[in-house]
Amino acid sequence: MLSRMGPERTAKTGNSRLSHQLLELAKRKSLETQWNIAQELFKLQFEEERDITDIQTLVDAGVRCGFSKDEVSEWLNGQKGVEAVNREVEKVKKMGIDGVPRFLLQDGNYSIEGAADTMDFFEIFIKIKEQEGV
Numbered sequence: 001m002l003s004r005m006g007p008e009r010t011a012k013t014g015n016s017r018l019s020h021q022l023l024e025l026a027k028r029k030s031l032e033t034q035w036n037i038a039q040e041l042f043k044l045q046f047e048e049e050r051d052i053t054d055i056q057t058l059v060d061a062g063v064r065c066g067f068s069k070d071e072v073s074e075w076l077n078g079q080k081g082v083e084a085v086n087r088e089v090e091k092v093k094k095m096g097i098d099g100v101p102r103f104l105l106q107d108g109n110y111s112i113e114g115a116a117d118t119m120d121f122f123e124i125f126i127k128i129k130e131q132e133g134v
Contacts, residue, residue, distance in 0.1 A: 014053035017085060022058050022072065024081035026065065036065045 019041055026037040040061040044050040050057045055076055062072030075081060095108060103112040103121075110124045 014051070016053065018055065018058055018076055019052050020085045020088070021076055021079075021081040022062060024084045025062070025067070025072070025075045033065060037061060040064055 022041075023034055023037055026034040041052050041058075044057055044061055045052045050060075052058065052061075055073070058076060059069055059072045063069055092102075095104075095111070097111075099113065101114065103116070104110070105112075105124055106128060110128070112120050112124065
């Protein structure tokens with residue numbers, strides 16, 4: 001099987017709910033920490049071929065980004081953050097979003113679906129600036 005990662009490499013995919021719970025923990029610390037966790041998850045999945053549906057992989061990601069092993073394990077195993085993740089899922093479903101990537105700008109007032117061209121973003125940023133009178 002050929003993939004973009006090469007003839008012998010395949011990415012593992014599955015339910016990403018636990019990954020989103022970890023992202024919720026990170027967001028509670030800071031948006032920068034959440035960004036770092038997201039980048040770490042991409043690295044683990046696509047560069048190291050780790051399974052980001054596996055709790056140990058998620059614990060490793062959390063530790064690499066400054067959390068303690070116990071903090072991440074307790075958060076994920078104790079189902080903390082599940083309500084926040086579920087609320088976010090419901091919010092995006094109500095918006096008609098059913099795929100990724102999807103970029104939401106200005107609290108969802110603008111949306112770009114898929115791997116968009118940079119000009120799509122540029123045009124939205126211009127609209128936002130015009131509305132702000134800047």
